[in-house]
Amino acid sequence: MHQHTTADLYLRLSLDREGKTAIDRQEADCRAWAERNGLTVRKVHIDRGRSGYKNVSRKGFDAAITAATAGVVGVLVVWKLDRLSRKGIGEVGKALDDIGRVGGRLVSVMDGLDTQDDSARVTIAMLAELARNESRNLGMRVGSAKRYLRRRGQWIGGQPPYGLLVDPETKKLVHDPETAVYARLIADEALSGKALVHIARLLNERGVESARGGEWNSSSVMQLLRSPASPDSCRRPSTRSRQTGHAST
Template sequence: MSRTQQQAPVRAAIYARISRDRAGERAGVEQQERECRALAERLGWEVVAVYVDNDISAYKGKPRPQYRAMLDAVRRGDVGGLVAWHTDRLHRRLVDLEELVTLAETKHVEIRTVTAGDVDLSTAGGRMNARILAAVAQQEVEHLRERVQAKRKTMLEAGAYRGGKRPFGYRKGGMVVRPREAEVVARASRDVLAGRSLKGIARELNQQRVRTSSGAEWTSLSLRDVLIRPRNAGLIHTGKASVPTAELTIVGRAQWPALVDEDTWRAVHALLTAPSRRHPNHKTDPSWLLSGIARCGATGPEGQPCGGVIRATSIGATPSRPNITPTAHYRCAEFAHLTVLVPKTDDYVRQVVAEMVRDARVLALLSPSGDDGRMERGRERRAVLVRQIEQTEADYDADLIDARRFKAKTDRIRVELEEVETLLAEGTRAGVALPIVGARDPGQAFLDAPLDVQRQVLRTVLGVQIMPAAYRGAAWSSDRLALSRVGER
């Protein structure tokens, strides 16, 4: 037979895959490709394409874009042979094998592997052998998963550290506290309960050059993720920590020390995961003292007080007045009844509040309130409700109740549990003093405090209503502010 009459070499594609590549070095897939190329050369096949899925499991059913591209190439007739390191690189689930079997039968694809030999899908015996190999691979993965789950369950029950990135507040290994970081968690937890914003606390931490456990600057979202961790209270949980408190599953006490007490953590968690709370990254942080707090004192069209929210806005140049420098004004957000200069208004209100908080009676509004046993009764009720949920789950697992009764009962218990958690959170927040309490000069401490602290103090001690100017073009005057002291206790 002449050379021209010899059969053309098989046009082959190499497929390489590795399930996990934490370092991102691709060493595993590159080694597979080298060995597959050597096999193709021995077979006399021409490698026309290489498809690589790195760090993707074939068992979990995650999309494998390169695997799908390879199958498409087979369907188009671009390749007539497949080379892989082992059959489990191509598939670890029987459902994936069946797709390959169908394709191989219709397109007459030859399959060779470096370590598992030929895969002949054109005969019943070859298909049986392939299915046996796939079943063995699937059983190995399922057995591995069972061992991992059993190990996790044992570690959960023992309250042991399960690994991962170093948690902020702890040394590497997660079992020993880092005192300075622990104080950051405790202080930030108190500040959140006192009404400070996540964005304000994060900004302050960055100014103090405090960084996250990975060395990054803080954001409101990263700070929230740290503060809602059950680990802060020495608790072990399952599932996501970001679910509402009543839906969070606590499975026991941890072996590592807590950074805050459980009541404080639960109050912070309830506050930051409340369904009514907007996502922290989308939350705007007011730049002015009275924005969203003060109310409009104008008279509405029917003679009733407006009471609309006052917001800050910038009033600048217009075509008729092009030389005006933009200036911040407060404005009635409901009906634009009035505007007033922001800086002068804020400065005046700050001085009024600074004098107010020097009064012991006003300062008492910012101090922790008494408990009178409500917190302890709430804790006892919470423990009872948690046990009821656990018993209901056990009854369902034992087929003592059906799915409908299980859902109805757990829904009812969780509604009450959410109410109890809310009351406990409010009680804990009431026991947290605002930052200026205890200062030698509370008035000066208020003036020196961050804006979010000043706004929280203002909400607690003073009501502010802005009145319309007496006549058009009137200069700023303190008479435009109607101030009312919040009730004393």
């Protein structure tokens, strides 16, 4: 028997830059809608830091769709339709068909859409395609900007590799006078065939703080060795710099 008085919430945030606040806001709005409409929230499914456009695993999405299409709940509530998916009507349409087949409903709170109203499907189809196009165009703009910065030899963004920092004027990677010598030490030890655990122990014995703070271990050393950096920004510090413990500039 279909549980028409129960609802599951699906919440998603692509980039968790706002911390927990953005997810909390989605949940509060969705819960308020459910309460106004006499529904009991059974479960909240969350995909934090997961794209709705790229082909990535979304366990929260899968669980939410499964519950709604199996008739475990009568209503699947999302904050906005683009939180559910940015893959267009292909994915959204299938979800609508599967949920509708068992007599369920999809509700998008901020869009004011409820598939209980037959006319909502047309609007949902339009919004689904708009979300897909928006993500595709954004990806094209970001890709173009990154290619431009790479051609200029500038850092494309994010945390610079250990031992390097971004020059505020040129936006290029330069040696960090505090950590470059240790980055070179790690590279030299690794190239000489030393085990990662040995390198971590060596750094800890010297009182060197890891890239994320605290002590080094084999995993943090491996992560550093895999960090991307352009050849121009990874030149070996001078002999004098390595001896004195400061990177050349």
